[in-house]
Amino acid sequence: MSFEFSLIIDSIPKMLAGIGITLELLLLSMVIGTILAIFILLMRISNRWYLCWPAMSFIYIFRGTPILIQIFIIYYGFPQFEFIRESIFWPMLREPYGCAVLALTINNAAYVSEIFRGGVNGVDRGYLEAGAALGLSIRQRFIYITAPIAIRLSIPAYSNDVIGLMKATALASTITLLDMMGIARTIVAEYYAPYEIFISLAIIYLIMTWIIQNAFGLLEKRMSRHIRQ
Amino acid sequence: MDVLTGWWDDFFWGSIVILQVFLVALVMMVLFGLIGAAAKLSNSRIAQKLASAYTVIFRGTPELLVLLLIYYGSAIFLTNLFQLFDPSIKFVDIPPFWAGSFSIALIVGSYAAETFRGAFLGVDPGQIEAARALGISNFNTFIYVRIPEMWRLALPAFGNHMLSLIKDTALISIIGLNETMYAAEQAAGTTSKPFTMFIVAGCIYLGFSTVITLSVMLLEKRANKHLVGSR
Amino acid sequence: MINSVTSSEPIIRLKDVDKFFGGFQALKKINLNVEKGERIVVCGPSGSGKSTMIRCINRLEQHNAGHIIVNGHELTDQVKDIDAVRREVGMVFQSFNLFPHLSIIDNLMLAPKLVRKTPKPKAREQAMSMLERVRIPEQADKYPSQLSGGQQQRVAIARSLCMNPEIMLFDEPTSALDPEMINEVLEVMTDLAKEGMTMICVTHEMGFARSVADAVIFMDEGEIVERNTPEEFFNNPKSDRTKLFLSQILAH
Numbered sequence: 001m002s003f004e005f006s007l008i009i010d011s012i013p014k015m016l017a018g019i020g021i022t023l024e025l026l027l028l029s030m031v032i033g034t035i036l037a038i039f040i041l042l043m044r045i046s047n048r049w050y051l052c053w054p055a056m057s058f059i060y061i062f063r064g065t066p067i068l069i070q071i072f073i074i075y076y077g078f079p080q081f082e083f084i085r086e087s088i089f090w091p092m093l094r095e096p097y098g099c100a101v102l103a104l105t106i107n108n109a110a111y112v113s114e115i116f117r118g119g120v121n122g123v124d125r126g127y128l129e130a131g132a133a134l135g136l137s138i139r140q141r142f143i144y145i146t147a148p149i150a151i152r153l154s155i156p157a158y159s160n161d162v163i164g165l166m167k168a169t170a171l172a173s174t175i176t177l178l179d180m181m182g183i184a185r186t187i188v189a190e191y192y193a194p195y196e197i198f199i200s201l202a203i204i205y206l207i208m209t210w211i212i213q214n215a216f217g218l219l220e221k222r223m224s225r226h227i228r229q
Numbered sequence: 230m231d232v233l234t235g236w237w238d239d240f241f242w243g244s245i246v247i248l249q250v251f252l253v254a255l256v257m258m259v260l261f262g263l264i265g266a267a268a269k270l271s272n273s274r275i276a277q278k279l280a281s282a283y284t285v286i287f288r289g290t291p292e293l294l295v296l297l298l299i300y301y302g303s304a305i306f307l308t309n310l311f312q313l314f315d316p317s318i319k320f321v322d323i324p325p326f327w328a329g330s331f332s333i334a335l336i337v338g339s340y341a342a343e344t345f346r347g348a349f350l351g352v353d354p355g356q357i358e359a360a361r362a363l364g365i366s367n368f369n370t371f372i373y374v375r376i377p378e379m380w381r382l383a384l385p386a387f388g389n390h391m392l393s394l395i396k397d398t399a400l401i402s403i404i405g406l407n408e409t410m411y412a413a414e415q416a417a418g419t420t421s422k423p424f425t426m427f428i429v430a431g432c433i434y435l436g437f438s439t440v441i442t443l444s445v446m447l448l449e450k451r452a453n454k455h456l457v458g459s460r
Numbered sequence: 461m462i463n464s465v466t467s468s469e470p471i472i473r474l475k476d477v478d479k480f481f482g483g484f485q486a487l488k489k490i491n492l493n494v495e496k497g498e499r500i501v502v503c504g505p506s507g508s509g510k511s512t513m514i515r516c517i518n519r520l521e522q523h524n525a526g527h528i529i530v531n532g533h534e535l536t537d538q539v540k541d542i543d544a545v546r547r548e549v550g551m552v553f554q555s556f557n558l559f560p561h562l563s564i565i566d567n568l569m570l571a572p573k574l575v576r577k578t579p580k581p582k583a584r585e586q587a588m589s590m591l592e593r594v595r596i597p598e599q600a601d602k603y604p605s606q607l608s609g610g611q612q613q614r615v616a617i618a619r620s621l622c623m624n625p626e627i628m629l630f631d632e633p634t635s636a637l638d639p640e641m642i643n644e645v646l647e648v649m650t651d652l653a654k655e656g657m658t659m660i661c662v663t664h665e666m667g668f669a670r671s672v673a674d675a676v677i678f679m680d681e682g683e684i685v686e687r688n689t690p691e692e693f694f695n696n697p698k699s700d701r702t703k704l705f706l707s708q709i710l711a712h
Contacts, residue, residue, distance in 0.1 A: 064392075064438035065431045066399035069410065073431065076417055077424030129520050130557035130616075134571035134623060135546040144570060148561045163289065170291035174403065181294060194301035202290045202298070209289030226561055226603035 007196045011187050015201055018180040021097075025169040025179065028101050030162055033108030040113035045120060055113070062110035067168050070107055075099040075175045100172035108165050115157040119150030152223045159216035163209050170205075180204065232422045233429065239416065243409035244433050250330050250398045250408065251437075257334035258341055258394060265342025270349060280342060287339035292397055295336055300328040300404045329401030337393050344390065348383035349375070381452040388445030395437045399430075409433050469532070471496045471627060471658055472517060477526035479512055479682075486512045487523070488682040494660065496626075499653050501669040501690075502662045504679035505705060510662045513679070514629045517660070518549045531626055547575060550620030554632040556612040558604035564591070564615050565600040568622050576623065583622075590618040594648050610641030614648050621652075628652065630661040664709060670694060678702045 043055035062070065078084045078093050092098035123146050131141040173182035184201045188194050268280035287295065304322035311318045322328070352375050360370040402410035413430035417423035472494040479487035486509045494500055502510045515521040516528060519535050519542050527534060531548050533541040559567050568587035572578040578586070591597040594614040596607075604612055613633055620628060630649065634642045646668050653659060653672045663669070669676050669690055676693040678686040678701070686693070686702045697703050 061431075061435065064442075065434045066396040066410075068399045068402075069413075069427055069431045069434060072413075072417075073424060073427045077427045080422060080424040124557070126553060126555050126557035127559055130551075130553060130559070130619075131571075132520060133518055133546060133549070133551035133553075133629075134619070135543055135575040136571060137543065140574050144574065145559055149559075152561065167289075167291040170293045173293070181291060184294075185297070188297075188301065192305070194298060194305060198294055198298040198302070202286070202294055205291060205294065206286065206289040226563070226605060 004193060004196055007191060007193055008200050011184075011197050012200050012204075014187060015180045015183050015197075015204065018178055018183040019204070021172075021177065021179040022166070022169050022181075025100055025104060025172055026162075026166050029104035029108050029169075030165060032101075033105045033165075034112055036105065036109035037112035037116060040109055041116045041120070044113060044117060059110045059114060062107050063114070067103060067107050068171055068174065071100060071103040071171055071175060074103050096172065096175040096177045099175060100169070100177055104165060104168055104172075107168070108161070111161050111164070112158065115154050115161060116150060118157065119152075119154035120146055122153045123149045152220070155216055155220045155223065159213060159220075162212055162216070166208060166212065167205070232420050232425055233416075236412065236416045236420075236426070236429075239412035240409060240429060240433065243407065243412040243430075244437075246326070246406065246408040247395070247398050247433075247437065250326065250333075250401060250406070251395050253326075254330040254334040254337070254394050254398075255391065257331065258338045258390065261334060261338025262341025262345050262390075265338060266345035266349060269342065269346045284339045284342055287336050292333070292336050293400055293403065296329065296332040296400055296404060299332045299335075300325065303328060325401060325404045325406040329398070329404060329406055333394055333397040333400070336397065337390050340393070341387070341390050344383050344386040345379070347386075348379040351382045352378045377452075381449075384445065384449050384452055388441065388449075391441050391445070392438055395441060396434065399434065470494055471531055472660075473527070473529040474513070474517075475527040475529075477513075477516065477523045477528060479509070479516060479521060479523050486682050487516070490526070490682075490684060492677070492684065494627075494658065496658055497656050499657075499659045499672055499674050500661070500677060501673040501675075502660060502677045502679060503664055503666075503669070503705070503709075504685075508679040509682040510679045511631050514551075514631055514660055514662055517627075517629060518546050518551055520551075547623060548626045549629060550623060550625035550627070551629045552613070552616050552620060552631065552633045554635050556604070556609070556616045556636070558612055558616055558619070560604055563601050563603055564607070567604070567615065568619050571619070572622050587618075587622055590621050591615070593621070593651075594618045595644075608641060609637045610644045613637065613641075613645045617645075617648055617652070627658045627660070630659065630663065632662050632664075634663060634665060666694070666710065678705065680705070 040055045040058060043051040044059065046052055074093065075096060078099075084090065084093060093102070127145050127149065128141055131145045136144070169179060170181035172179050173185055176182070178186070180201060184197050188197050191197075265280045265283055268276040268283075271277065300322070304320065307321040307323065308318065311321045323331075356374055356378065357370060360374045365373070398408060399410045402408055402414065405411070409430045413426040416426040420426065470493040472492070474490050474492040477487055477490040478485065488509075490509075490513060492513075502513070504510050512521055516523045516535075517530060523535070529535070530545045533545050535541060535545060558564075559570065562570060565584065565587050568590060569580070569583040572583040572586065573580065588597060588600065591600055594617055596611055596614055599607060599611060599615070604615070607615065617628075617633075633649070634645050637645065642665070646665060649659075649661070649668065650672055661668070661673075673690050675687055676690050677684055678693070678697075678699070680701050686697065686699050688698065692698075693702070694706065697706060
C-alpha cells in the first residue's frame, strides 16, 4: 500500500472545481435559513398558540431527524405527488441542486431559530425592566435592547452552526450533486484511492472551517468591544 | 398504508440495527470523549496537542467524509494485508456495522471531549477545596464531589451528543448497513412510493430522538433536584 | 417644607393592594399616599415586600387586588395608562441595568428618542446636561462595563432623569455597591431631593433617611407596619417589630 502524491496533486484541482457548488449551497442555505429562522423565532416566542405550536413542531421535526432523510424526502419523495410535479416549484424540486438548497435551508432554519432563542433567553431581565421603566414599548424593547444583546450572545453558537452546515453540504453528493464531496467520490470510485483523495478533501474542508471560525471570531470581538475594559 | 405491507419487517429490523449501532457507538463515544478530555487536561504537551488535533479534525470534516475514509481506507488496508498471505483474496473489509459505529463515535467523541473538559473545569474549585479541608482523599473527592457535579454540568450537551449519534446512524446506510434508512431506500425503489417510505424512516428517527430527549430531561430533573427553589 | 399639605390629590395612591406570587402573598392590603414633592424612605427585612411595592407602582409587577393610581392614571391592563405612567415615573435598580451594548450617552438618549420622539441633537444636549448633573460628563462615550459601580449607578439615575419624570423610584440603589462608592450615589440622590423631586427609596441607608426623608415606612411580611417622620421613627418607634429591626440594622 502506498501513498500516491501524484494522484493528490492531480485530484485537488478537480475537487476544487466543486468548491463553487459547496460554497453556493452553504451561503444560500445560511442566508435564507437565517431569515427564515427569525420568523420562526418570532412565532416560537409569541404568546399565541397558533403561532407558537407550528414553530415548535417545525423545530422538533427538523432537529429530530437526520438531514439525509430530509434530503431524500424532498428529492426522491416529493415527485411521488402529482400536485408537486405540476406546481410552480417543480423546476426547482426537479433538480438535485434545488432540493439540496431547500433541505439545508429548512434544516438550518430550525437550528438557527433555537440558537437565537437561546440568545433571547440569555438577555438579562434587568435590562428589559429598565427599558420598561423608561417607557419603551414591548416592540421597542425587543428591537433596541433584546435583539442587539441576543445577537452578540448567539455568535459562538451560530458560528458552530455554519460549520455544521458546511459539513452538511457534503450530503448533497448523495443525490448526485457534484460538489467537492461528489467529485471526490467519483475519483475514488475510479482510482480506488480513498486515502489520498479523502484526506486531501478533508484538508480543504478543514481550511474552510478555519476561515469560518476566524471570521466569526473577529465579528464577535468587534461586537463585544463594549465588554472589554 | 397498504403499500407498507411486507415492509414492516424491514423497518422493524432496521430500527433494531439503529439501536445496536447507537448503543455500541455510545460506549465508544464516551470512551473517546473521556480519553480526549483527559489528554486536554493532562500536563503533557504532546497529549494536549494530540487531543486538540483530534477535536479540530473531526469538528471540521464532514461526517460522510470521515465515514467513507474509515470504511474504504480500512478496507484497502486490510485487503492489502491479507493479500500478503493469500494473493487470491479480492476484498476484505471491516463490517459496515463496526466501521460505521466506530466512525460516528469518533466524530461525536471529539465534541464530547470538549464537553467533558468543560464540565471538569466547571466544577466550583471552592467545593474541591472544601472537600480537601475536610480531609477527604483525592480519590473520594473525585468520586463523591467532582463526578456528580460534572455529570450535572455535562448532561445538556451530552444529550445533544446522543441526538447527533442517533441521527448520524442514518449515514451508515451509505456504506451498505442494513438499517432503517437502507430499508426505506429498498422499499422506495420497489414500490414507487418513496415519500411514504422515507416518511416512515423519518418517524422512526423522530421516535428515537424523542425517547432520548425525554430521558435526558428526566435525568436533568434528577441531577438538578437539589437546586429546586434556589436561583 | 416638610409634609407640605396641599389640597390636591396625592400623586401616588395605593389602596388595599394585594400581590401574590403563586401561593405566597407578597403584599397585604397596602395603603399608601404620597404627595407631590414628598420623599419617602422604605425599609424592612428582606422579603418584606418593599421592592415588590415600588415595582407595582410602575407595573413591573402586576397587583392582584386593590387600586394603584399614579399621577391621575389608574394602573390596569390598559397599555395606554401603563405607558403614560412609565413615562412619568423613573426607576433606579439595585443592579443598575444599564444597556451593555450602548455607550453611556446612547443609554441616556435611547428612551427620549424612542418614547418622547426628541430630536437627536436635543436629546444629546439634554443627556450631557444630565451627566453633568451626576458629575460624570467625561464618561459619555464609554461603555457601562468600563465604569465603576458607583459611576454606573449615577449614569442610571441620569438615564431616568432624561425622561423628565415627576416621580423617582429607587430600588436599593446602593446595595450592590462597594462601601466607598455608596456616598457618591447618595450625594446625587440628596441633590435630587433638594430640588423637590417626588421620591420613594427602598434603602437601608439610615443616614440618608434621617437627613433627606419626609417620612420613613417600615414594612414586614407584606404589610406597612409603621409610617413616621424620621425623628420619631428612629428615636421613638411605635411598633416592636420596628424596634427589633432598628436594633439589628443599627447594631453594626
